[in-house]
Amino acid sequence: MFPKAFFQNYIERRVKSHCLDGNRRLEKFLDSFLNLLHGNILSAVSLSTQIVKDRKDREDKVSLWLDEFCRELSEVISLPRSDLKGIEHQEVIDIEFLSSVMTKAVDDLRDKLKKELADADMSLFSTQPHTILAEHFSGCWEQCPFCGAVCTNTMQGHDGDHQVVLHRPQALKGWRTCETHHLVTTICSSNVAGEISFVTDDEVSIPYKRYRDAGPPYSTWNILPDPSMQAYWKWFVSHFQTELEALYNGKFQGRGEIPEAWRRMTKQEALSELDKR
Ligand SMILES: [Zn+2]
Ligand SMILES: [Zn+2]
Incomplete structure (x- = not known):
């Protein structure tokens, strides 16, 4: 949905x-x-x-x-x-x-x-x-092409770039490594500060640092470098690993191995961090 x-x-x-x-x-x-x-x-x-x-x-x-x-x-x-x-x-x-x-x-x-x-x-x-409530609280609804996080602008069709403070592990949008098809646990806001590249639907390889070169929808987003990841998504990925693997036909292996610390995360810890915001 x-x-x-x-x-x-x-x-x-x-x-x-x-x-x-x-x-x-x-x-x-x-x-x-x-x-x-x-x-x-x-x-x-x-x-x-x-x-x-x-x-x-x-x-x-x-x-x-x-x-x-x-x-x-x-x-x-x-x-x-x-x-x-x-x-x-x-x-x-x-x-x-x-x-x-x-x-x-x-x-x-x-x-x-x-x-x-x-x-x-x-x-x-x-x-x-x-x-009435849904219309009142409705916003932009555009999703980050890398992780699926929803733009937090409160206006539909707003001026300027789409933006969100906290991005998510890219596996949530089905991103996999090219060679091994392993699901990707890193987040886009981290990748845009690193040295790796991604491949567009047109099979063009583009460095994350220059993601806007890939054109829309990538170019319509302002993804600021930030390595922080919410505890909620760490818990979510490890908790729903099997479902995500089946949904996107890939495995959390190799570079996409789920860190041990994520697995130790409890749902309560994840939710209380969300409550603090
Ligand atoms: Zn993102
Ligand atoms: Zn937006």
Whole structure:
């Protein structure tokens, strides 16, 4: 799975479990939102009634009441005044009566919606929360042609070179030595400072030091010389050695021998180093 698809899938799974697991956070969130709206509407009913009931100068009290009601709620919900035209034509003279009918209707509606909340799921959102989050946190997604590390620029189609602080062992992208087809455990940021070369898909040998000469995608990356490698990838390569060997049809042998120190690395050590960053 490509990084972007994995990222979207991961966020979707986490959002769903966060909202719908045993804690029923979605139901609680909707319930508190419903209570808030209910309170706002009731206070708009009460305020509009207070303002209009003593107006002796106006015949069209219902119309005035609706004006106030919509104005009070304008920042809370979208309630076009024109939608309430029908009520104006009803013969309502007693504003207190209108107020009590509205209060009763709002209470009934709240109770009806409350019952539906128990079955609420993510389908009620017109735009899925995980889509909003994935778009918000999305970035460049280009991968280093040597190691597969994802560019850390937060903008898609950004200016300048792709870049990432920490690269990975090149075996993760299937790089093998030419003669022996052994998988390569070194990292690109180390190789660009060394004397060895790599061979492109067009069978051209290029020194790592001049990797940009290989053209795109190599030339679109700025790989700074840095020998540091995260503990996580040392653990990953030794832990998934068999899977990587099968995936890329090569062996971790010869120059690609997995160092003993990598094998001693525990998953916990690898993860705690990631947590520190
Ligand atoms: Zn790289
Ligand atoms: Zn980039």
